[in-house]
Amino acid sequence: MEVVDENLVYKELERDDLEFFDFTDAKFKIFGLYEAGEYFNESLVKRMPQDIADKVNPGVAGHNRSAAGGRVCFITDSPTVAITTKVAPPHGANFSPISGSGYDIFVKEDDGKFTRKSVYRPKEDPSLPYSAAFGFDYTVIKPREMIINMPNYAGIEYLKIGVVKGSSIEPLNPYRTDIDPIVYYGSSITQGGCAGTPGNAYENIISRRNNIDFVNLGFSGNARGEQAMAEYIAGLKMSAFVLDYDHNAPGAVHYSKTHYAFYKTVRDANPNVPIIMITRPNGRVDPVSANMYLAVAKGSYECAKAAGDKNVYFINGFDLFGDEDPDICTVDGTHPNDLGFYRMAEVIGKVLDEALKNRK
Amino acid sequence: MEVVDENLVYKELERDDLEFFDFTDAKFKIFGLYEAGEYFNESLVKRMPQDIADKVNPGVAGHNRSAAGGRVCFITDSPTVAITTKVAPPHGANFSPISGSGYDIFVKEDDGKFTRKSVYRPKEDPSLPYSAAFGFDYTVIKPREMIINMPNYAGIEYLKIGVVKGSSIEPLNPYRTDIDPIVYYGSSITQGGCAGTPGNAYENIISRRNNIDFVNLGFSGNARGEQAMAEYIAGLKMSAFVLDYDHNAPGAVHYSKTHYAFYKTVRDANPNVPIIMITRPNGRVDPVSANMYLAVAKGSYECAKAAGDKNVYFINGFDLFGDEDPDICTVDGTHPNDLGFYRMAEVIGKVLDEALKNRK
Known part of the structure; x- marks a missing residue:
């Protein structure tokens, strides 16, 4: 060989x-x-x-x-x-x-x-x-x-x-100067694991399309929705915030205890910044767990809406890989491959564009 | 770290x-x-x-x-x-x-x-x-x-x-029993480099879609269109043959000297088997070389048509990654990632389906 x-x-x-x-x-x-x-x-x-x-x-x-x-x-x-x-x-x-x-x-x-x-x-x-x-x-x-x-x-x-x-x-500044960076917080998937090349992580694909700078705060295996992280992010200058730590929260109860609080901390300091909540893209691998977490995040989103938030968005992770062959969009069941990241960029990019256009 | x-x-x-x-x-x-x-x-x-x-x-x-x-x-x-x-x-x-x-x-x-x-x-x-x-x-x-x-x-x-x-x-035989396997001959791309997982190589994606068995004769770096290989393949029982060694031919002259001869050897022994000729999917990286090889393979295809072959097909490699972001369909400029392989499976699978339906 x-x-x-x-x-x-x-x-x-x-x-x-x-x-x-x-x-x-x-x-x-x-x-x-x-x-x-x-x-x-x-x-x-x-x-x-x-x-x-x-x-x-x-x-x-x-x-x-x-x-x-x-x-x-x-x-x-x-x-x-x-x-x-x-x-x-x-x-x-x-x-x-x-x-x-x-x-x-x-x-x-x-x-x-x-x-x-x-x-x-x-x-x-x-x-x-x-x-x-x-x-x-x-x-x-x-x-x-x-x-x-x-x-x-x-x-x-x-x-x-x-x-x-x-x-x-x-x-060179290749980005729009009239708009602050988008901030992403989440797990290894947010960090870019396992794109085949750095530029194929979904944030990079979106950034090349919308010409907006971004900050990647993905922390492989360790995004647990801590209040200290929420407070740091709340203080950033940003045009939009993407919140996705489904995979790293140690249990649905922990997720439930931290998710709305995390959102609320960022929201209170940034009344007009669109916040996009996302759940795991690979839910079909373990639908029982995925649906439990989905319910938590969805509940958090509904609370935010009920509290009058007009700049909050929700993406059901089951939609991120699309309907055609979602089973082959990861390298290992967990982390997206380049097909998976490309599809995520399409779904998340579209919601971001919409959210940024409709800021209230 | x-x-x-x-x-x-x-x-x-x-x-x-x-x-x-x-x-x-x-x-x-x-x-x-x-x-x-x-x-x-x-x-x-x-x-x-x-x-x-x-x-x-x-x-x-x-x-x-x-x-x-x-x-x-x-x-x-x-x-x-x-x-x-x-x-x-x-x-x-x-x-x-x-x-x-x-x-x-x-x-x-x-x-x-x-x-x-x-x-x-x-x-x-x-x-x-x-x-x-x-x-x-x-x-x-x-x-x-x-x-x-x-x-x-x-x-x-x-x-x-x-x-x-x-x-x-x-x-288990999960495949159609009324049709022989499809045979693929080519380079590392045919062998499956660099799909994220074995089942994401394009032949596997096609096989799961059309339920037809296949044989992968991709030889990383070493598919040079040798006559001994052509003769071996000519003797196989197969429903279709996919010919793609663009990347491994040591120079366009060698490619030109071997391509039609390879095709002809397989064709003579298999008058009614669809033969699909393909060129490299990543031609945009080095368009000068890619276009030279493309001209050779296209010429070979035109000769076959002119000689009356009704079961020969040609796929221009530049079409394999599609028009949207073809630049990010490889892991290294050469080998498709899972996005690239998925798009190849769509294009090649469609031609194969058509060819198998229209066999003359």
Whole structure:
């Protein structure tokens, strides 16, 4: 079985025509992270203040150092964009090194759409540093807008971005400036597990479609609806909030005790921000549990409506994978694959668009 | 980063109420494999005669021992189905242990549809043996039809299937008996790289839809259109043949020299078998090369038509991912993710259905 398909093998970058800049350099603009560049316990990035994450629970404290939702944005006329990086990788049988520790790059095409041009692929052992380059196939060389998505499941030990020497680089904001980011809170599914590539997590797909920035506060296995998290989120500047921790609440009773309280804390501080409540997408795998949790979240939504909330929305998780072959939308029964995430992006994106249009 | 999401972790099977049977036991029926049970160089399975594979090239000789397209089918009233297995796993940054070395199980529901009920997940190190069980959630216990898909990228050192002691087990043929299998020949994409789970490779999706058996002759990195392979395939009993080795032909000249000859060898021996020619699904990544190969295959198709062939079909690979976000349909630019495979299954499945209906 030791016969090799060259397409499946990592290749080391060997070029001396490139110059590299730290991703925290002012040449780049970073989105989706609370902090980037201050080295903290195996990662240069944090998604929320570490002292608050520490208070929430140890799992949130740990996963706070993963780069989920992090993006590096810039404009360059370089015909090649390279990275050299070392990440603190996660391990799991249900995701690949690319899925957990890879990067992907999207370039704005002439039709105005950010289109994926390449994936930066870690080594088979994702704990090893790696470098990779992508040469663009454009016939006209001109400044182009680019987004590099950072790994959804890995901390960043270092990340440098390379361009052909002498190329222009400028920071880029590819997002609407008239609207604050969307904030997502939830479980591993929210964090992006197990999209095949970072940019295929549902938040990224939605963001490329609606051109709105976002913050990914998904904490694999550890989103338990704590009040400290609710208070932190309540204080964020945001255009909408997506609440989904169905899978991580330790029991329906706990879910019931925390769900409305979480919503209420965010709502009280943000009277006009649309709040979208979501339940698990893979409910068919364990319908008894899924329906119990569904009833809790639905009840919370009904309470909010009854209390006069005109900016609250509910998505029944059973609808997230659609009616056609929902059974094959996960990699392991729990985590969406790229088909599952794509369908989630369609359903959630539509509700978000509607909610943002109809804000009251 | 050492905080664990329990959903991402392998759990060892610990039950003593199960009895296990070798997958080659007469209680099961095996589909998609030429041979299963004769131990040969790290794998019990072969997809074609090893002596012919050896003649084709060393890559085909090696990948012939992977279980791509292999299925174990049976009827049981057991409320749990377990496996214990050791595989000769592949390695790649672009697939997960589940993707390369996992199994999945589909059960026929009351609506007549085979529905995925669970995934059997290898350990993080997929070279280690593992055991896993899935307990069904049915309230009525009765004999049910089941398909276990074998790993697309791994050889099988052993595989035993377990049921609750005393349960019934009978071999099952879940496929139409009035029609021969469909044969697919091609590259890693045909082999199933990099579907998230074995059953999400496009051939499996099509087979569950049209209830027709199939043989997967995808040879990662090594499908070069050799005449010896064409002659072997020409001798198979089949209802349709899908020809796709675009990605592995070493250059457009080689492709041009072998493509029509391959087709002609299969056609001469099978005058009425629909032959579907396909080009690479991810042509947008490297359109110059993709269009060159496309021209070759299209030319081959036009020649076949001009020679009076009424059972030949052509699928332009650029259509396989559709028009909406084709850029995010791969895991690495080359290999389809589950979104990509799903879209391929729709396009190829439709052409196959049409071709089988209109056979002349």
